[in-house]
Amino acid sequence: xxxxxxxxxxxxxxxxxxxxxxxxxxxxxxxxxxxxxxxxxxxxxxxxxxxxxxxxxxxxxxxxxxxxxxxxxxxxxxxxxxxxxxxxxxxxxxxxxxxxxxxxxxxxxxxxxxxxxxxxxxxxxxxxxxxxxxxxxxxxxxxxxxxxxxxxxxxxxxxxxxxxxxxxxxxxxxxxxxxxxxxxxxxxxxxxxxxxxxxxx
Numbered sequence: 141x142x143x144x145x146x147x148x149x150x151x152x153x154x155x156x157x158x159x160x161x162x163x164x165x166x167x168x169x170x171x172x173x174x175x176x177x178x179x180x181x182x183x184x185x186x187x188x189x190x191x192x193x194x195x196x197x198x199x200x201x202x203x204x205x206x207x208x209x210x211x212x213x214x215x216x217x218x219x220x221x222x223x224x225x226x227x228x229x230x231x232x233x234x235x236x237x238x239x240x241x242x243x244x245x246x247x248x249x250x251x252x253x254x255x256x257x258x259x260x261x262x263x264x265x266x267x268x269x270x271x272x273x274x275x276x277x278x279x280x281x282x283x284x285x286x287x288x289x290x291x292x293x294x295x296x297x298x299x300x301x302x303x304x305x306x307x308x309x310x311x312x313x314x315x316x317x318x319x320x321x322x323x324x325x326x327x328x329x330x331x332x333x334x335x336x337x338x339x340x341x
Contacts, residue, residue: 182210182224189228189246189254190220191292195273195299197246197254199230226289233283238268244296245270248284256296259285273303 182188186202190212200214210227212220228246239245239259247257247270260269266282273296288296 181205182227182229187230188212189230189286190214190222191226191295192220195256195292195295197256197292199254202227226291228286233286236287238262238282238285239287244288244293244300246286246288246292246296247272247280249278249280256288256292256299257285258296258300273299 182202182205184202184204187199188202188210189197189199192198192214198214200212200220202210203213203219204211205224208224210222210224212222212227214220241259241261243259245257245259246254249255249257249270249272255272257270257272260271260277263269263279267279268282268285269277269279270285271277
């Protein structure tokens with residue numbers, strides 16, 4: 141029995157659609173991460189770190205997620221809207237490889253503050269040596285080092301450069317040579333004398 145080509149075509153299309161629907165979906169990629177690592181989507185209640193101002197980082201909680209935007213509640217009830225690719229989820233902290241020496245990152249430093257840092261190198265399997273933008277060295281855990289997004293990396297780099305220029309200016313002012321006063325030099329008074337004083341002289 142011959143099967144009509146026109147009648148067999150819908151069946152072939154249907155089988156193709158069913159097979160495609162069974163293909164496992166690729167994991168979502170975080171375009172903002174340097175290594176493009178796979179990750180789960182942000183969820184309400186996740187603890188995260190966000191860049192609230194240029195090279196300034198704060199910890200908060202995801203209060204809502206809409207498409208590629210996340211609403212982050214930080215201290216005193218303030219809410220920040222951030223692209224999901226620029227949000228650092230603490231649930232994924234430590235999952236990515238530690239940035240190489242010389243790389244910029246976001247680090248959990250003293251007093252519980254998140255700051256831009258530069259990686260100096262690993263000291264153990266779970267410890268990393270870093271410096272902050274004032275070049276203060278410290279050792280922290282691997283989970284306290286978050287690989288910076290391209291935007292954050294640029295801002296942190298600029299903060300390091302700005303502080304370096306300020307330190308150079310301050311150090312230069314300290315070592316500046318004071319002008320030498322020639323021997324026999326006396327300061328001339330610029331005070332104006334009254335006509336009476338001149339006549340008396």
